[in-house]
Amino acid sequence: MNVSIITVFPELYEPFLSVSLIKRAQEKGLIGIDVQSFFSLVPPKKRIDAATFGPGSGMLIRPEVVQDAVERQEKAHGKAFKIFFSPQGEPLNQRLLAKIAVQAQHAGHVMLFPARYEGMDARVEQEYADMIVSVGDFVLMGGDIPAMMLLEGFLRLIPGIVGKEESVHEESFTGPFTDYPEYTEPVEWKNRLVPDIVRSGNHAAIADWRMHQAARTSVRKHFSWMRSHAMTKKQQDCAASYMPRHYVALVHGDVLIGGERGVGTTSVTSIDLHDIARSCATYGVKEFFVVTPLLDQKRIVKKLLDFWCSDNGIMYNKSRHRAVKLVTVQDTIEQTIAAIEQQEGVAPLVIATSAVTGLVHAPLITFYDQVTAWQLDRPVLLVFGTGQGLRPEFLCQCDFQLLPIEGFSDFNHLSVRSAVAVVLDRWLGINSKDGGNQGE
Ligand SMILES: C[S@@+](CC[C@H](N)C(=O)[O-])C[C@H]1O[C@@H](n2cnc3c(N)ncnc32)[C@H](O)[C@@H]1O
DSSP: OOOEEEOGGGGGGHHHHHHHHHHHHTTTTSEEEEEEGGHHHSSOOOOOEEEEEESSSEEOHHHHHHHHHHHHHHHHHHHHHHEEEEEEEEEHHHHHHHHHHHHHHHSSSSEEEOOOTTOHHHHHOOOOOOOOEESSSOOOOOOOOHHHHHHHHHHHTTTTTTSSSHHHHSSSSSSSSSOOOOOOOOOTTEEOOOOGGGGOOOHHHHHHHHHHHHHHHHHHHHHHHHSSSSOOHHHHHHHHSSSSEEEEEEEOTTTETTTTEEEEEEOOOOHHHHHHHHHHHHHHHHHEEEEEHHHHHHHHHHHHHHHHHHHHHHOOTTHHHHHHHHHHHSOOOHHHHHHHHHHHHHEEEEEEEETTTTTSSSSSSSSTHHHHHTOOOOOOEEEETTOOOBBBHHHHSSSSEOOOOOOOSSSSOHHHHHHHHHHHHHOOOOOOSSOOOOOO
16 A cells, blocks of 8 residues: 655654654555655746635645646556545544544555645645544644554554554454453553452453453543444443433422512423423433422322323333333422432432523533533432422522533424433434444
């Protein structure tokens, strides 16, 4: 396979390409790397760059220079898979590297175009780019470090370049989990011991321990990656065991009801009860508390639950009882919190929800912050209000207030059951980019 790199600074690549596995891969003839300077493509004294049109200063690499590079390198090494670099490109991750490795082997020739200055004339990417890659949401001075990252990342996936090929497929981000901790000698260092299990010689036990360690780190530190990746049932169960238990409360008593009365108690509705219970069952919530102090309302809840759990109810709908069994009625939110504390032996982290934008009563938490909350090692109670929402006095006492759900409109009056579904999905949901989960 040939790799052409067209750069303003070819000298940057000399040390990089003359060490370690990349050096060896070239020596073994697995890859040929041809680094060319943009300046070699223009006659002496001719510029490779020109000023951008329109207001704003900055220089761009001229399109004909890139054209010359493409024509020259493709003549020498065949048609290439062409990769440009830009902060606006596709984020580089293991998934993209795997795609690049496949394309590179298929094409047999990869061209990398690390830019400098303000980048390239936009028409160049439109004309030539098979892929535009970003190494992160930040701006570097040039694309050479991104090009080196990409090389290090995809070359290790080309058979023969890394000695122990199986290790390539067992490392962080090749599956849903990051890597597990690894140890070497000495067995004791600064009073820290290598875990007995990894020295036990019991390969099955070591594999199990490693999977648990990897799952724990992935849940606690790389949840977004993990949930974007297809998992086996075993991996999913293992990951779930490291997520704190979640509870949902739907508060009917002491909520804002508007008008002159201000605060009051709303009625339970059968549709909220079912639908929220079903969302809770889907997202692995341990218990769904319906909070109302009113006896007649409690009776209605009981009647509904009794029906779905009765023979007639189960005959009518086989799975509904699994969801409604999660429902427990409590008089007040304080009793709900106390009940969870009693079950868990530790008070839950209380996260309140509100549809009101711009009014924050407790520390704000976003839908990206579940990992921060989980690191506190406490069960989580997500509290939803009915009527016109939870009272500010209650919100002030919560550990966190979750950012309101919003779309690109000025309307965010969701039904509470829709809000619960959205919050649970954003907070706990699996969101695979690789197709569905993978059986056992
Ligand atoms: C100063 S940057 C140009 C930034 C560009 N004007 C923008 O704001 O999107 C110059 C070059 O560095 C490279 N570069 C900078 N940051 C990058 C990143 N995060 N990922 C990939 N390439 C990057 C690209 O080749 C880019 O064209």
